[in-house]
Amino acid sequence: xxxxxSLKIVPDDQDIQTTADGKLDFSIAxxxxxxxxxxxxxxxxxxxxxxxxxxxxxxxxxxxTKQRKNILARGPKQLFMxxxxxxxxxxxxxxxxxxxxxxxxxxxxDLIVFGAGSADTYxxxxxxxxxxxxxxxxxNGVSKITAGEGSITVERTxxxxxxxxxxxxPAVVAVTSxxxxxxxxxxxxxxxxxxxxxxxxxxxxxxxxxxxxIDIIETVAPAPADRKREVFDASVDGDIDKFAAALAEAxx
Amino acid sequence: MKAWVIAxxxxxxxxxxxxxxxxxxxxxxxxxxxxxxxxxxxDEVLKVAVPAGAMVESSVDTIAALVDAQSPxxxxxxxxxxxxxxxxxxxxxxxxxxxxxxxxxxxxGTAEVMYFGGVGHRTVKPAATPAIYTxxxxxxxxxxxxxxxxxxxEVAWVEPASALTVKSTEQLPKxxxxxxxxxxxxxxxxxxxxxEDLQMVRDLCGKMGAELxxxxxxxxxxxxxxxxxxxxxxxxxxxxxxxxxxxxxGQMQHMVGVSNAKTIFAINKDKTAPIFNQADYGxxxxxxxxxxxxxxxxx
Numbered sequence: 001x002x003x004x005x006s007l008k009i010v011p012d013d014q015d016i017q018t019t020a021d022g023k024l025d026f027s028i029a030x031x032x033x034x035x036x037x038x039x040x041x042x043x044x045x046x047x048x049x050x051x052x053x054x055x056x057x058x059x060x061x062x063x064x065t066k067q068r069k070n071i072l073a074r075g076p077k078q079l080f081m082x083x084x085x086x087x088x089x090x091x092x093x094x095x096x097x098x099x100x101x102x103x104x105x106x107x108x109x110d111l112i113v114f115g116a117g118s119a120d121t122y123x124x125x126x127x128x129x130x131x132x133x134x135x136x137x138x139x140n141g142v143s144k145i146t147a148g149e150g151s152i153t154v155e156r157t158x159x160x161x162x163x164x165x166x167x168x169x170p171a172v173v174a175v176t177s178x179x180x181x182x183x184x185x186x187x188x189x190x191x192x193x194x195x196x197x198x199x200x201x202x203x204x205x206x207x208x209x210x211x212x213x214i215d216i217i218e219t220v221a222p223a224p225a226d227r228k229r230e231v232f233d234a235s236v237d238g239d240i241d242k243f244a245a246a247l248a249e250a251x252x
Numbered sequence: 253m254k255a256w257v258i259a260x261x262x263x264x265x266x267x268x269x270x271x272x273x274x275x276x277x278x279x280x281x282x283x284x285x286x287x288x289x290x291x292x293x294x295d296e297v298l299k300v301a302v303p304a305g306a307m308v309e310s311s312v313d314t315i316a317a318l319v320d321a322q323s324p325x326x327x328x329x330x331x332x333x334x335x336x337x338x339x340x341x342x343x344x345x346x347x348x349x350x351x352x353x354x355x356x357x358x359x360x361g362t363a364e365v366m367y368f369g370g371v372g373h374r375t376v377k378p379a380a381t382p383a384i385y386t387x388x389x390x391x392x393x394x395x396x397x398x399x400x401x402x403x404x405x406e407v408a409w410v411e412p413a414s415a416l417t418v419k420s421t422e423q424l425p426k427x428x429x430x431x432x433x434x435x436x437x438x439x440x441x442x443x444x445x446x447x448e449d450l451q452m453v454r455d456l457c458g459k460m461g462a463e464l465x466x467x468x469x470x471x472x473x474x475x476x477x478x479x480x481x482x483x484x485x486x487x488x489x490x491x492x493x494x495x496x497x498x499x500x501x502g503q504m505q506h507m508v509g510v511s512n513a514k515t516i517f518a519i520n521k522d523k524t525a526p527i528f529n530q531a532d533y534g535x536x537x538x539x540x541x542x543x544x545x546x547x548x549x550x551x
Contacts (some may be wrong), residue, residue: 013368016502024372092349120368122486123352128340132312137416138341140331153419158333163418163487177486178472178479210268214347217375219367226513231523234537243517243535243551250494250515251436251460251550 001169002148003052004109005044005076006099006126008118013196018221030042031064033071039116043175045075048147053106055080057098059088063200072193073185077214080117081197086203086210096129101206103130106199109182110137110169111152118176124174131172139165145177216232253359254278257340258315259288260308264330264388269293269400271286272328275359279400280322282315282407284335285310293398298322300407303318308334310415312341317410319346324382328357333334339384348380354387369485369505389395390489427480429463436462439483439510442469443499443520443539447476452543453498457551463539465490467506483509498539502527519543 011029020027029117033041044052054076056062071079072172080102087098103109112134114127124140131138143162144155156163157176168172185193203210232239255276259265265281265288275295281294285308288537289299300311315338319327320521329335330339343350355373356364362377364386378384408428431437438457444450450464457464471482483490484506495513497519500506507530510516518531521538528534535542 002493013371013505028415060485093343093351096344108528117486121365122350122369123350124336125340125343125350125352128337129344129349132341132344137338137414139416140337149515156333157424161421161423164422165416165418165419167416175462178475181473202304205341210436211345211347211379213343213379214380215377217362217377217401219372219374222370222373225530227377227516229529229534230532231528231534231536233523234535234542240535240537240542240545241549243519243533246533247460247494247546249549250517 001047001050001052001111002107002109003044003047003105003111003113004053004103004115005041005054006130007041007054007056007071007115008034009056009058009064009067010034012092012120013119015143021099021223022223024221030184030245031062031067034119036073036116036117036177037115037121038177039179041071041074041076042182043145043179044113046180047145050147052076053078053080055082055099055102055106057082057087057090057095057102059083059085068198069190069193070185073189074183075195078196081198081203082201082203082206084203089216090127090210091212091214092123092129094210095126096133098203098206098210099126099130099224101208102201105201105206112172116175116176127172134170134172135139137165137167137172138174140174142173142175143175146174161245209215226229253326254324256280256293256324257294257330258282258284258327258329258335260284260330260332260335261509262287263303264288265290266293266398267389267392268328268330269385270398271324271389273386273393273398274392275357276326280324284311289404291402291404294400295403296401297404298543299404300355301409303409305414305417309419310412312338313406313410313412316342316345318407319382326361327384329384329386331388336386339386343384347379348378348384351383351385354391356384357385357387357391361420366485366508370508370511371504373436375449378435400453412535421491427478429480431463431465431483431488431490433464434490435492436460436494437465437490437510438496438498439465439467439500439506440463440470440498441467441500441506444470447474448474449540450463452547456543456547458548459547460494460496462494462496465499485509494548497527497531499545500527501525502530
């Protein structure tokens with residue numbers, strides 16, 4: 001089964017800082033695989049009989065050597081890298097159109113796998129739009145995938161139930177954030193990854209429509225929460241008592 | 253302006269209809285189930301009768317035809333898994349994209365959303381109509397109770413070219429805890445090393461009259477607590493009077509789930525943990541040492 005897993009590379013949000021004028025500063029936030037997409041890559045790699053490729057679309061900054069190896073150390077045998085500033089903060093429609101173009105250029109896939117939602121916008125929409133644009137069935141909330149003959153059987157978790165659905169291929173699935181724990185690549189995996197093929201495409205190579213569907217007007221850092229910030233230290237005599245007293249008072 | 257609500261549950265139908273009424277003078281409630289076909293909250297209920305055995309998701313063609321017939325300028329949808337598929341497919345057909353989990357929606361079409369789970373706030377605006385959003389009751393704050401007529405119009409079902417069907421279902425066990433209603437909550441994070449260690453925390457919860465919640469790794473990677481206990485941007489958002497965080501670093505994706513708490517307490521052995529900047533009272537210390545002592549003092 002030819003499987004394409006689509007992932008997003010985003011700045012590491014633990015290193016996003018706030019500027020004096022309340023804006024966000026990404027200068028030390030290195031590119032990382034969006035957290036829930038790690039689970040998707042692992043889920044794709046574990047499908048029985050799957051030959052996995054990966055695709056990622058984003059601004060030029062996502063074309064990072066460490067992340068290329070990180071992706072290829074987790075199961076995919078090749079990576080299609082579309083790193084073009086045209087895709088900075090691309091909305092779901094622009095991204096989906098690019099992935100459709102990339103998937104069609106890359107080969108004939110039976111299944112395209114998406115994660116539960118990206119770390120930055122968590123829109124959970126790109127996979128659904130890709131399915132519609134391709135005219136393929138799409139299932140979100142997929143918590144288990146079993147390979148079949150020209151089909152897959154999935155367990156799909158909604159708010160109230162787990163559904164079992166037979167899905168004819170080709171199809172698109174978006175998996176849950178807890179479908180499977182991602183592997184921790186070994187040094188050997190990472191070294192091998194350095195030898196796997198990466199194909200780089202620009203927005204022009206894809207030729208997809210990049211007209212924005214959503215305009216971004218402003219991004220700001222929220223005002224810091226108005227909290228007391230009284231910090232005690234357990235190693236200081238009496239501090240645990242003070243903390244306990246404050247807690248007891250709040251519980252009154 | 254004509255605006256739609258799309259819902260499959262009664263509560264969301266009422267809440268979103270009330271909210272949308274503050275933005276639009278004409279409100280239609282597109283109900284995808286009998287339960288959502290609530291009268292008296294919108295100018296008209298457009299009832300989509302999904303055939304027996306069909307999935308709600310297979311209503312895309314019906315909804316697309318209805319959009320062409322009714323031309324709503326704005327659509328505010330309940331964020332269920334099924335509706336996300338319906339509006340996502342609709343958005344793809346119309347060359348637009350859904351603004352998801354809007355924190356606020358304005359009559360001019362602009363909306364506020366979270367960026368990186370709350371690290372930033374963004375103001376966005378869909379370029380085309382209908383402008384499509386998902387939202388919850390919280391999006392509209394204190395909207396006056398919804399008003400409307402008894403008019404219910406049956407929508408003609410458009411049979412899709414192909415559709416998936418559900419082979420079998422298993423009901424998820426009802427959560428035995430509802431953190432959204434809890435007034436006192438203790439949250440545990442990676443600072444807890446093993447599942448057995450939760451016992452001392454449960455003891456403390458007992459003394460505090462608190463429910464037990466957690467950050468994502470404890471619910472998902474470790475599976476020590478159920479999904480309903482996971483507090484955070486893709487889990488539960490809570491409104492407690494008291495929140496005590498044990499061994500939680502304070503990442504925004506979790507803190508967004510407790511930012512409404514009246515008083516926040518935190519214990520962490522790392523004095524540089526971001527949580528100390530977001531708490532009212534912090535204690536730098538080892539939870540294995542402090543938690544039993546706290547439980548004793550709260551006797």
